[in-house]
Amino acid sequence: MIRKIIQIEEEKCNGCGACAEACHEGAIGMVNGKAKLLRDDYCDGLGDCLPTCPTGAISFVEREAAAYDEKAVQENMRKKNGQKSLSAGAHGGCPGSRMQRIQHSQESAPSAPAGAESQLGQWPCQIKLVPVNAPYFDGAKLLIAADCSAYAYARMHEDFMRGKITLIGCPKLDSVDYSEKLTQIIQNNNIQSVTIVRMEVPCCGGLESAAKKALQASGKFIPWQVVTISIDGKILE
Numbered sequence: 001m002i003r004k005i006i007q008i009e010e011e012k013c014n015g016c017g018a019c020a021e022a023c024h025e026g027a028i029g030m031v032n033g034k035a036k037l038l039r040d041d042y043c044d045g046l047g048d049c050l051p052t053c054p055t056g057a058i059s060f061v062e063r064e065a066a067a068y069d070e071k072a073v074q075e076n077m078r079k080k081n082g083q084k085s086l087s088a089g090a091h092g093g094c095p096g097s098r099m100q101r102i103q104h105s106q107e108s109a110p111s112a113p114a115g116a117e118s119q120l121g122q123w124p125c126q127i128k129l130v131p132v133n134a135p136y137f138d139g140a141k142l143l144i145a146a147d148c149s150a151y152a153y154a155r156m157h158e159d160f161m162r163g164k165i166t167l168i169g170c171p172k173l174d175s176v177d178y179s180e181k182l183t184q185i186i187q188n189n190n191i192q193s194v195t196i197v198r199m200e201v202p203c204c205g206g207l208e209s210a211a212k213k214a215l216q217a218s219g220k221f222i223p224w225q226v227v228t229i230s231i232d233g234k235i236l237e
Contacts, residue, residue, distance in 0.1 A: 171206030182214035
């Protein structure tokens, strides 16, 4: 039969595994570090995987495909759940991009010595890799930071990352416009505030611009601020 079904462009896939995590039917799996549609009859054609893909590798096509088989999907999911490892290391995609929440003690004093405890609240943290609808975005205070800022500013964790969900990127190295993905994150989640930390270098203007575009396009009124860090690690007024 001719029906709507997903298509994955292998050359665009970065192996993050976000689509496989998002697919509730188990239709997508990771094969040799790339996302693959495992069976046509597992794909319901609803496309829950599409918004999670950071590279736009997934799209809809209409082609000859087996009909969606709900019973086969349920049986497959029962088998997968029975075989699922309890180990934290089990993951179908790239191990480095596995989504996970990092819990920190609420008693950590702000005056603790620099570097005493990481304040990274989730993984992954790269804008390109983070899923749009990750549960840790619910009620989050969002930090959008330039890659270099944590190296230039010694108290990045204590002064900016504490209590926030951190997203990092470099528009010059990534050669992408982050505004579309940031818009989806802000629109689809209960974001409480946005802090943008950038370097004083011109290329960081792309990060600031993308964040501002996303705030505007989201249609939400959310408190936000921009902090600029100098090359020698000082906050510029």
